[in-house]
Amino acid sequence: MNPAWSVIFLTTLLGAGQGLFLALYAIDVGAANGLLALPGPTFYVGGATLALALLVTGLFSSFFHLGRPERAWRSAAKWRTSWLAREVIVLPAFMGAVFAYGAAHQLQAGDRICLWVGAAGTVLCIALFVCTAMIYACLKFLQEWHTTLTPLNYFLLGSASGFTLASVLAALVAPHAVNQLAIAALVLGALAYLGRLAALRRNARLRPMSSLATAIGVKHPHIEQKAQGFMGGSFNTREFFHGRTRETVRAVRWALLVLVFPVPAVMLGVSGENAFLLGAAFALQYVGLLAERWYFFAEANHPQNLYYQAIS
Amino acid sequence: MTQLALVIDLNVCVGCHACVTSCKEWNTAGTAGPLTDQNPYEKDPTGTFFNRVQTFEVGVYPDTQTVHFPKSCLHCEDPPCVPVCPTGASYKRAEDGIVLVDADKCIGCKYCAWACPYGVRELDQQEKVMTKCTLCVDRIYDASLPERDRKPACVLACPTNARLFGDIHDPASAVSSAIRDNGGYALMPEWGTHPANHYLPRRKTEFRIHPDELKRVDNPLKVDGKLPKPAPGEPALDDVTTW
Numbered sequence: 001m002n003p004a005w006s007v008i009f010l011t012t013l014l015g016a017g018q019g020l021f022l023a024l025y026a027i028d029v030g031a032a033n034g035l036l037a038l039p040g041p042t043f044y045v046g047g048a049t050l051a052l053a054l055l056v057t058g059l060f061s062s063f064f065h066l067g068r069p070e071r072a073w074r075s076a077a078k079w080r081t082s083w084l085a086r087e088v089i090v091l092p093a094f095m096g097a098v099f100a101y102g103a104a105h106q107l108q109a110g111d112r113i114c115l116w117v118g119a120a121g122t123v124l125c126i127a128l129f130v131c132t133a134m135i136y137a138c139l140k141f142l143q144e145w146h147t148t149l150t151p152l153n154y155f156l157l158g159s160a161s162g163f164t165l166a167s168v169l170a171a172l173v174a175p176h177a178v179n180q181l182a183i184a185a186l187v188l189g190a191l192a193y194l195g196r197l198a199a200l201r202r203n204a205r206l207r208p209m210s211s212l213a214t215a216i217g218v219k220h221p222h223i224e225q226k227a228q229g230f231m232g233g234s235f236n237t238r239e240f241f242h243g244r245t246r247e248t249v250r251a252v253r254w255a256l257l258v259l260v261f262p263v264p265a266v267m268l269g270v271s272g273e274n275a276f277l278l279g280a281a282f283a284l285q286y287v288g289l290l291a292e293r294w295y296f297f298a299e300a301n302h303p304q305n306l307y308y309q310a311i312s
Numbered sequence: 313m314t315q316l317a318l319v320i321d322l323n324v325c326v327g328c329h330a331c332v333t334s335c336k337e338w339n340t341a342g343t344a345g346p347l348t349d350q351n352p353y354e355k356d357p358t359g360t361f362f363n364r365v366q367t368f369e370v371g372v373y374p375d376t377q378t379v380h381f382p383k384s385c386l387h388c389e390d391p392p393c394v395p396v397c398p399t400g401a402s403y404k405r406a407e408d409g410i411v412l413v414d415a416d417k418c419i420g421c422k423y424c425a426w427a428c429p430y431g432v433r434e435l436d437q438q439e440k441v442m443t444k445c446t447l448c449v450d451r452i453y454d455a456s457l458p459e460r461d462r463k464p465a466c467v468l469a470c471p472t473n474a475r476l477f478g479d480i481h482d483p484a485s486a487v488s489s490a491i492r493d494n495g496g497y498a499l500m501p502e503w504g505t506h507p508a509n510h511y512l513p514r515r516k517t518e519f520r521i522h523p524d525e526l527k528r529v530d531n532p533l534k535v536d537g538k539l540p541k542p543a544p545g546e547p548a549l550d551d552v553t554t555w
């Protein structure tokens with residue numbers, strides 16, 4: 001597939017926002033059970049505001065993917081069958097929950113209310129991860145995506161970046177929570193890294209189910225395309241192949257392998273409560289996630305490409 | 313239930329692209345249009361088409377066969393492109409099985425094109441909505457046309473009659489018997505899309521000559537043999553005068 005920046009930003013920004021919310025709620029639950037010292041409301045309110053900002057930016061970027069953004073309101077109609085429609089419903093619901101959660105803390109509504117609102121937000125947050133990832137994972141002939149690793153990795157990668165961001169926030173307003181958040185970010189990052197490595201390994205071994213023989217129905221081992229029917233490009237030649245050199249793709253793959261976990265892990269380890277270093281760790285990890293998402297799209301081989309192998 | 317479809321005979325398609333141009337001509341002006349072009353007369357021309365004819369070479373030189381392969385939406389019986397559409401713009405008509413896009417509802421998210429394994433949906437670059445073959449739904453039911461013209465534009469344009477149109481759920485239809493009798497098959501059956509359009513395979517065209525055709529056994533005068541040669545110097549304008 002040809003990676004679209006609108007979708008890359010949408011999925012990575014949503015992931016970070018969702019992860020940040022999960023981190024806030026985890027601290028909230030931990031503090032309510034006496035496991036950690038209670039951070040002040042600034043931590044939650046600031047966190048919820050930041051999470052909401054990420055979600056809104058992600059949503060904004062998604063509009064650039066649409067040919068007719070002015071009709072976007074129509075896109076919730078087929079929620080019974082379409083994961084995209086489900087995402088369109090769950091995303092605003094989750095944004096509402098994040099807002100309510102921040103507001104509950106701002107208004108000091110009390111532990112019970114905050115925890116309940118947070119629980120509802122967590123359910124919506126997980127649902128949003130599932131919806132976003134299933135948009136890709138449900139397409140069975142995009143074999144690279146059609147695996148449970150896709151939703152798992154969307155969840156883990158998003159959570160890892162969100163927890164890293166939460167540790168930056170904590171360094172600024174609730175220093176005593178930095179350690180726990182950084183450790184959680186490390187664990188989630190390690191799991192996400194393992195999940196992504198597993199997906200890379202799986203995809204490297206995939207055998208495509210379709211071939212030119214099934215594409216045109218001629219059972220011969222040697223078929224070569226001589227003409228695709230037009231000399232210039234078409235939607236089919238633009239949308240389904242990234243058009244980059246092998247070297248570029250390999251470079252992006254290295255970027256993701258280095259930046260998604262190893263570099264931020266080292267930085268999380270050494271930065272202590274230094275907000276600047278933690279912020280740099282998040283920024284580098286986010287760049288890694290952009291590379292990860294770009295590669296996620298680029299590595300998917302759409303069977304329609306079988307029909308567009310030779311111009312003439 | 314009716315399922316309208318095309319049956320494309322690869323044995324007689326000569327790759328002339330008449331179906332491509334007639335499709336574009338009809339549909340750019342029809343209810344599914346316009347199908348816009350960008351830079352049509354410049355470098356890198358591009359545009360929207362519902363139908364493309366591709367060419368494949370099967371085998372290794374010199375033992376090769378050229379297969380011309382027209383490709384348009386197959387109007388799958390279980391179309392993966394329809395359930396993924398968030399707006400309901402993509403739908404399959406219950407009454408005749410045609411898969412259509414409602415251009416007024418489409419938001420141009422391209423998800424349906426990703427969900428079609430055959431690459432037959434094209435987003436129009438100017439209209440910014442998804443487009444695809446409609447089986448000329450705006451002419452096959454048009455009672456103002458003579459009966460014989462109520463067929464998709466491509467079917468009418470094909471000079472070799474490589475494109476048949478009809479209801480594949482009606483066992484008595486010409487398309488059903490063509491599929492049955494001539495080994496009609498579906499593309500990429502591995503994805504369970506059950507395409508309604510079928511293709512008829514290349515068939516071996518043999519020219520058999522029996523000995524009795526070379527030497528006429530029923531030749532009453534028994535004069536078959538070598539033609540008499542004119543002697544040198546004799547006029548030999550052509551075969552007739554030498555007789």
Ligand code: SF4
Nearest residue numbers: 385386388391393428
């Ligand atoms: S060929 Fe593609 S666009 Fe047409 S019905 Fe099948 S999946 Fe949908």
Ligand code: SF4
Nearest residue numbers: 397418419421422424
């Ligand atoms: S591009 Fe249009 S028809 Fe296709 S899935 Fe999106 S809204 Fe539906």
